[in-house]
Amino acid sequence: MNIVDIPADSADERAVRDARLVLGSLVEPGSRRLYELVAAYGPVEALDRLAAGHESGPLAEAAGLRLNGRPHTELAERLRERAERLGVRVLTPESGEWPARLADLRHISIDGPNTIDRDTYPPHCLWLRGPHRLDDAVERSVAMVGARANTVYGTHAATELGYGLADRGWTVVSGGAYGIDAVAHRAALAAGGLTVAVLACGVDRPYPQSNSNLFDQIAEEGLLISEWPPGTAPFKVRFLVRNRVIAALSRGTVLVEAAARSGARQTLRRARQLRRAAMAVPGPVTSELSVGCHEELRREPHEPVRLVSTVEQVLEEVGGIGELAPVPRGAARPQDLLDPMEKQLVDAVPRRGGAYAEQIAADAGVSLRGALAILPSLVLRGHLREHGGGYARPLPDRRKA
DSSP states (O other), rough: OBBOOOOOOOHHHHHHHHHHHHHHHHTTTHHHHHHHHHHHHHHHHHHHHHHOOOOOOOOHHHHHHHTTTHHHHHHHHHHHHHHHHHTTTEETTTTOOGGGGGGGGGOOOOOOOHHHHHHOOOOSEEEEEEESSSHHHHHHEEOOOOOOOOHHHHHHHHHHHHHHHHHOEEEEEEOOOTTTHHHHHHHHHTTTTTTEEEESOOSSSSSSSGGGGHHHHHHHEEEEEEEOOOOOOOOOHHHHHHHHHHHHHHHHEOOOSSSOOTTHHHHHHHHHHTTEEOOOOOOOOOOGGGGHHHHHHHHHSOOOEEEOSSSHHHHHHSTTTOOOOOOOOOOOOOOGGHHHHHHHHHHHOOOSSSSSSHHHHHHHTTTTHHHHHHHHHHHHTTTEETTTEEOOOOOOOOOOO
């Protein structure tokens, strides 16, 4: 596979590829204005207009600072060389393995001064480390996010869900952070499944550094992806920016454990905005790290978040028709096989001592004839025993004591 995975049989295709590389590095990802500029003029002309100073405003100023007087062709060459040197692939919307779901990001932009809510548009390029096609990897995928300072409970829940999803052939998508993210990635890898880490920095310097062994394993067996070119530092706001990509790549997002102000709740909000399945795992009411999940579950019906506690329940939300979770049931009891009248008669027999058929029938509210027809059968099946001419409960099985 080519380092830059886009057809390069013509000068026009190479020009589009290079323009996307540069546009993806000139301003922060998700820019509405840049998306509109590219939609109006195409990647090549949009870049030319920015470089030539034909545009004005914050977008043009930010692009000018990063170009710093250099020709954009020089920047494109440097980006290509960096990808080659690092063994990194770069995908653009023209690439064969570009995930179609990312296009939905253009629908969730909200007008206003808050750039996080306004600049939600699709990436112009993605940098990847890993052996798999991105479109195939995320076709059947679920995002799992949650607290960084996770509890033992959260670790258990994320491990069960991550392992179970991967074991059933689903890709686990997360952000590679401390806590629930890392637990979900490790669980998927332990199951021999696929996992994708969406980073808020360059793929050559994944953050946090203490997870470097995990990132190396993901790069070998799964995928590391980022909107930012190699060398980019993990600024705090970039984690919020990348959350929209985690939600967009996946069929649904599960919030495993989250405090009231957890950033992971924003990923779940993106899933709701994108009309993806939004799910949350309930936790102990005494835990601060369950407050965020419980608040999400209390949402109004028009923006629902489904409660999930098992892999089967997650798959019921994101899977195909017929993938329904089994209804939880308690342990089977012998009386489960009795019909309603039989249950009435058994319940009417005293728990201590015995009673005659007439008394049992009266207490159960059935006819004596009906009771006399059924009581012998209940004895034969072990639900009652004969006692002094009447009937009593079975003797306790001392072997189970």
